[in-house]
Amino acid sequence: MTAPGQRDRASLHYPVEPMTAATTRELPVAAAWAYEPKWDGWRCLAWIRPGRVQLQTRSGKPIGVQFPDITRALRATLPPGVVVDGELVVWDDARERSSFSLLQRRAAAGRHVLQLARQHPAHYVIFDVLATADASWLPAPLTERRALLEDLLAGAPTSLVLCPHTTDPAVAREWLDTWTTTGIEGIVAKRVDQPYRVGRGGWQKLRARTSAEAIIGGVTGWITAPRTILVGQFDTRGRLRFTGRSTPLTETQRAELAPLLHRPVAQRQGLRMEHPWPQPLPSSWTGSWQTRTAQRYTQVEPDTVAELLVDTAFEHGRYRHPVQHIRVRRDISVYDVPILGIDE
Known part of the structure; x- marks a missing residue:
């Protein structure tokens, strides 16, 4: 796969505003759309640096210190220079679904952060890639970014999850009907030919x-x-x-x-x-x-x-x-x- 070019890599600085989704009442069903589950967690971008990882929330707040289990997994899996976008979630075994309250506890753990990381490990569901070491992938269409992401996460640990992705609206509707009991909030629809638009809209979300x-x-x-x-x-x-x-x-x-x-x-x-x-x-x-x-x-x-x-x-x-x-x-x-x- 050929990288889209280096011209934009230098302009990509931490933190960055992620691409956003507007609420819709109907799932778009044209051939140009792909679908992914909407997770009940925190939007998080990860910047892989030499020897360290920076995590940021949607608003740009740093949260890497609160999630050492995720920064460790990212550092061991992805090469320096990679920037990915995804959602932080924490699974509640007792309820068999994701738990936003446990996620909040992790963020407010303070000096007990390592203890809570062991008790309630986080997962990072990754759905996009913005850059690699030598190139910005912002101009690339979603189909190319998705193929790159699949390569990057091949063999990743269970704490790093490649977000499910389909171009079949029937599969998306099945997720909407059957996955909500596990904490899925809905479906995000994305055009397969669209670039990643920093700080701008372009995706659509349908809540269950x-x-x-x-x-x-x-x-x-x-x-x-x-x-x-x-x-x-x-x-x-x-x-x-x-x-x-x-x-x-x-x-x-x-x-x-x-x-x-x-x-x-x-x-x-x-x-x-x-x-x-x-x-x-x-x-x-x-x-x-x-x-x-x-x-x-x-x-x-x-x-x-x-x-x-x-x-x-x-x-x-x-x-x-x-x-x-x-x-x-x-x-x-x-x-x-x-x-x-x-x-x-």
Whole structure:
């Protein structure tokens, strides 16, 4: 295989913004497209240097110190000068799926990093190559970059995973239907003739989603003009547990919800009775690993059920990504909402 040329290699500097994917509602099925699973992990680019490896997140944050098992494997497998793109994941043997919370624990391990690396080893799922020692592969089409990547990862250890790849949309749909229980979030579609566009879009991602019911326990904004809803489910002890927050509501949804929402009965009667959730919601409930801000909200009587569109990122009783409100379920009671199988 002939390298695309050296003219761009000198301009590729650490860190680099990776190519991105825009959300789509339909999987493109033309002959020019290929498909890969969307992993529930952290986007990570790896730079192989003489004697060392640098890892960076999508935002450019260095994370090599937190993942010595991955830097060691990369240093032993790939030659200096190689730059690859992929996703860091940690497998939860007990749940038989990837675990975002274990990945966060690895990143926050501090002086216990080696201990956690032994207890919860990471895997690096690699799906693209940006450069080798003497050439930039950014201008090359995906088909050529993929062939190079397969050569580079031949005989790699199990911690370095060549991302599954297909040009058959039926196979991609099968992944979407059957692999989500292992933590796959959806499918990323890529044009086979497209170069790698640093810091720009060009790929498409289709998330695996399903409908679910939950109880509205609060809103952001005002009861008369809610901006988002905060939802929960009863646990096995009968406590209403916070499970997630919605994306911004449409004007139609606001108009439908406003007449149904009320302050808790005790508050309306001037009594001191606590809402099931604290005010504000703790940052550990609502924040991502990058955002740690407590959420102030308006408490409402938890007597209204919402139908939601949710993805597969549900862990420890909460949706990690915002859910989408579809409609109010006036036909069912809050006691018809499925019980969360947790009681701690």
